[in-house]
Amino acid sequence: MIRINLGAHGLGRVRFAMSPLDAAKDLLFALARSPRVLRAGWRKQAVEALSERQLGLLAVVAGGGPGGYAPDFLRPEPAGFQADLDTALHQVATTPSERIRYELTAAIGGHSWGQTVGQRPPQLLLTAMDRGEEYVAQRIAVELEQFWCAVLAPHWPSMRARLEGDVAAWASVIARHGIADTVNRLAPNLEWHDGTLKVHSLATSSHRLSLDADAAILVPSVFAGRAIFCAAEPPGAPAPRTPLIVYPAAQNDCLPPSRGDELIGTTRIKLLAELAQPRTTGELAQRLYLSPATISYHLQILHRAGLVQRTRRSRTVLYQRLATKPRLADGLE
Template identity: 70%
Template sequence: MIRIDLGARGLGRVRFAASPLDTAKDLLFILARSPQTLGPRWRDNAVRALTDRGLGLLAVVAGGGPLGYAPDFLRPETVGLDTTLAAALHRVATTPAERVHYELAAAVGGHSWDRTPARRPPRLLLTALERGEEHLAQRLAGELEQFWQAALAPHWPGIRSRLEGEVAARASAIATRGISETLDRLAPNLEEHDGVLQVRLLAPGVHHMELTAEAAILVPSVFVRRAVFCGGEPPGAPAPRSPMIVYPAAPADCLPRTGRDELLGATRVKLLAELAQPHSTGELATRLRLSPATVSYHLQILHRAGLVQRTRRSRTVLYQRLLRTPGEAPARP
């Protein structure tokens, strides 16, 4: 059991974030710990990327060592949904040497709060460590980039839209239901009570930790099935991180559904996918490689159907889709 005591103030600082590198880390972790939960195509893509590009060190380190622990520096703290792959990889490559040493010692020998004996570390990892922690961080950043390009890059637009829709839906739920109820619905093994977040582990009693934090980061994932805890250390850890909880994004497509003939068509589906975040007509035209007139035409239809809303900022009109919760009736024009 992981208990994170946030208190009322810390609960108000809980935020959602996601990045391309988060998704790569999730895929690697699930591939190593529970590959049977991945679809065959995802599993084959990931294995092929690791094998064809010779990413053995990444497979050893990112997959998780004893008790499923994988170094947290491979998943830098992110802000919102705008962190680029390049920015995240730079933070991995420039991780302070003392932080790398601390986390690799944990992966090899068990955390200071977990005395369970570890298996002997793979020689590939020990050999890489002989060249120093800075070299190891840089090498892992390079292998992460190769893995992302081979296994995830072609699929990223769809994954990104799903993650953006997930975060937008949770933000709407917080506004209407409150943060406590929203957090309780994120994962079957995650709950909040009186400012305390609790993550129940698959094997109760094997690992137990309690910590106090001023904030927490929630990261939606298209690969995990249960909440996974990472980050957050006892006092004295070098370069301490905020607690981070990775949770399963809603499996159903967040796009609104309708039976009206006028809403059928690939262009409007693509527009709705982009409108998880507000965009202007010009921005949408650029992203979808359409003329502004074409985008404007389809937006007017979606707006009349009650599927998108318009807001004005200065001289710019922004559009964003209206999300519905499961079971809620569709909006009427």
């Protein structure tokens, strides 16, 4: 179990963030640690990209070892709510050498591969480390960009809309119930109690850590099945970071990238239920506690699939559900 002692002041500085690079790391980690949670489409594309583009170092470092630890520098700390890809890649490539050394040393000697027979670090990683921490950081950044462009770039707009919708929904819950109650709802293994944020590990894990912090970052993921703690900062850690917790997005379908599957999801089911009578984008946004942009994105897909109709009345556009079958052949992206 991870204990983050925040207190009331630290709880007030908890914030949400998201990044395209986070999605890449989450997919790679899930592929290595729990591939069964991924749909076949994601597994196939990820494996093909790693193999065809020879991204072996990225696969080794991002997947972690038997202990489950994957170095955190692949997930740079976001300065704002939504980081762009180039900024995040630059952060990875320019990670301080002492931070690279600290995290890889922890992976090799403690958290991941351990020191028992049969658990030596992969030779690929050892060879890269021999060339220095700066080389490792720059090489990982290059391979991360190639992986993201090959696997995630075509689907990032819809993925981003899901993540934005998730954060918007939780913002509404915070407004009604407060941040402490909201944190307790984010994931089954995430708990706020008496000034402490707790991330419960798997039953098979004996890892324990308690640290003090004055802030925390919450990051939604479409690939995470439970809350995952990142950026552990015990006393003396170089280039310390704000504790970051990845939690499963409420619309966590982990859909493979296919045309028909874009219709599946909690948000569109709710939209269709609301559209039994004509409604505007603004009305739907208010009723579902989502941003108008997110609502508009989902409505466009439903309209192209032949599930909703839209009519204009003066300056107002109204949407309503149609009782017809979706045109999967030509209606979906």
